[in-house]
Amino acid sequence: AQSVTQPDIHITVSEGASLELRCNYSYGATPYLFWYVQSPGQGLQLLLKYFSGDTLVQGIKGFEAEFKRSQSSFNLRKPSVHWSDAAEYFCAVSSGNTPLVFGKGTRLSVIA
Amino acid sequence: NAGVTQTPKFQVLKTGQSMTLQCAQDMNHEYMSWYRQDPGMGLRLIHYSVGAGITDQGEVPNGYNVSRSTTEDFPLRLLSAAPSQTSVYFCASSYSPLVTDTQYFGPGTRLTVL
Numbered sequence: 591a592q593s594v595t596q597p598d599i600h601i602t603v604s605e606g607a608s609l610e611l612r613c614n615y616s617y618g619a620t621p622y623l624f625w626y627v628q629s630p631g632q633g634l635q636l637l638l639k640y641f642s643g644d645t646l647v648q649g650i651k652g653f654e655a656e657f658k659r660s661q662s663s664f665n666l667r668k669p670s671v672h673w674s675d676a677a678e679y680f681c682a683v684s685s686g687n688t689p690l691v692f693g694k695g696t697r698l699s700v701i702a
Numbered sequence: 703n704a705g706v707t708q709t710p711k712f713q714v715l716k717t718g719q720s721m722t723l724q725c726a727q728d729m730n731h732e733y734m735s736w737y738r739q740d741p742g743m744g745l746r747l748i749h750y751s752v753g754a755g756i757t758d759q760g761e762v763p764n765g766y767n768v769s770r771s772t773t774e775d776f777p778l779r780l781l782s783a784a785p786s787q788t789s790v791y792f793c794a795s796s797y798s799p800l801v802t803d804t805q806y807f808g809p810g811t812r813l814t815v816l
Contacts, residue, residue: 594744599742622801622802624801631809631810632809632810633706633792633794633807633808633809633810634745634792634794634807635807636804636805639804641802680744680745684801686800686801686802688801689735689747689750689760689801690747690801690805692737692744692745692746693744694742694743694744695744
């Protein structure tokens, strides 16, 4: 069965600073990987996804993520954080034939 | 095009009461699902449906029933609410069950069981 670990429960960054949110997955074959964002009081919105091919994927809102098979990781990055990026971020994995399995989330706070 | 809608937004129940959380989508999506979100637990799948008349259990189905009589609607029923069901519930839909199809989430229903 697949599983996802997001090691950081809460991260605080300054506006304009770079961001990296960590995600590690457990799955024997090539996984389908996703990052979702949840703004306060809202549902989840897909940021980006990786299925195959180029291991660096670009998403919406200036986010990108890199798939590293050797490290079983799919970390989310943004070069310069904006105050509006404050939200909760979820990494998710699937085998392709199974429903998404979500991580427990990382809450991002942005300070001036 | 309203996307995925959920009603109510908030609900307070007493232990043992029953209720139905409504979910509707107007995108003609075949796949619909229900998740619950608890602090520090992420989202966990309750039930899902790959089309009208077809439903299946997810990771945490106990205490919940679903039905899918139409493509548009996928209600979630709590037959006898328990405090452990206090949570935020999200409905999601996608064109097909394939994970390559983007899932769209509703705004959620915050349920408190006293």
